[in-house]
Amino acid sequence: AQEDPGFATLAYLAESDPDAALDRISEILDGIESGASGDPRVVFDLYRLAADLMIEGGQVDQAAQIIARLAGFAAQFRAVLDIDPAPIFAEAAALLEDTGQLREARDALQQLLAEQRAGARPSEVINQTLADLERVSAALGQPMPDSATAGVQSLTDDPTRGETGGFHEVDVYYATDRARSGKSEPAEYYGSGRGDLELGVATVTIPEQHTPG
Numbered sequence: 345a346q347e348d349p350g351f352a353t354l355a356y357l358a359e360s361d362p363d364a365a366l367d368r369i370s371e372i373l374d375g376i377e378s379g380a381s382g383d384p385r386v387v388f389d390l391y392r393l394a395a396d397l398m399i400e401g402g403q404v405d406q407a408a409q410i411i412a413r414l415a416g417f418a419a420q421f422r423a424v425l426d427i428d429p430a431p432i433f434a435e436a437a438a439l440l441e442d443t444g445q446l447r448e449a450r451d452a453l454q455q456l457l458a459e460q461r462a463g464a465r466p467s468e469v470i471n472q473t474l475a476d477l478e479r480v481s482a483a484l485g486q487p488m489p490d491s492a493t494a495g496v497q498s499l500t501d502d503p504t505r506g507e508t509g510g511f512h513e514v515d516v517y518y519a520t521d522r523a524r525s526g527k528s529e530p531a532e533y534y535g536s537g538r539g540d541l542e543l544g545v546a547t548v549t550i551p552e553q554h555t556p557g
Contacts, residue, residue: 354393362397369394384421388414408439412452419459430459437476446484453477454489463532516546 357365369390391414398407415432418425433456440449457473474492481488523539525532 358393358397362401366394366397369397384417384424388417388421388425388427391417404439405443405445408436408443408445409448411439412436412448415452415455419455428459428463430456430463430465433459434473437480441480446480450477450480450484450486450489453480454492457492513547516548517543519543 354365354368357368373387373390391410395407395410395414398404398410411432415429415436418427418429418432422429433452437449437452437456440446440452453473453476457470457477460470460473474488477492478488519541520534521538521541522534523537525535527533
């Protein structure tokens, strides 16, 4: 796609003739899919541009579907793109719900929840996604997905949990020469590159019923 003579004109077309830009994007993507696999970064940018143009043109329902595909694409090629797919899944879920595509919104929320749990996001963030998923499931007349409720019921119904929530906090001292990534999420605070030696304290939670060993 990068060698196509029309690719460089997309930015101009997006401003002057959005419909023509969408047609050109479709042609480029068709060429990539029918031939050798293209650069994931180029494909991502093309889909993102297409979705933005659709939103500007009032085609929000189609844009929502494109953004849902974009989120899955970002998850598939996360190592190459270095893009967090969670915000894209959240964007897709919101647009899909707003346009009445509830089944697709439910699917996007499930994938968002999986990303948030895998990334050790704060409990309040995960709880909000669970609430959104419960709302959309109720609108469809369906129960919460098993994958969403796994582990939640056992914690809320555990009679051994007291005011501490069944966990206690422990400070762990660490030293690392991994460079800071600039991200605030605990799981992504340090990147894979090397930096200066740093000393710090991390607070972790341990279940009260945990058996050492």
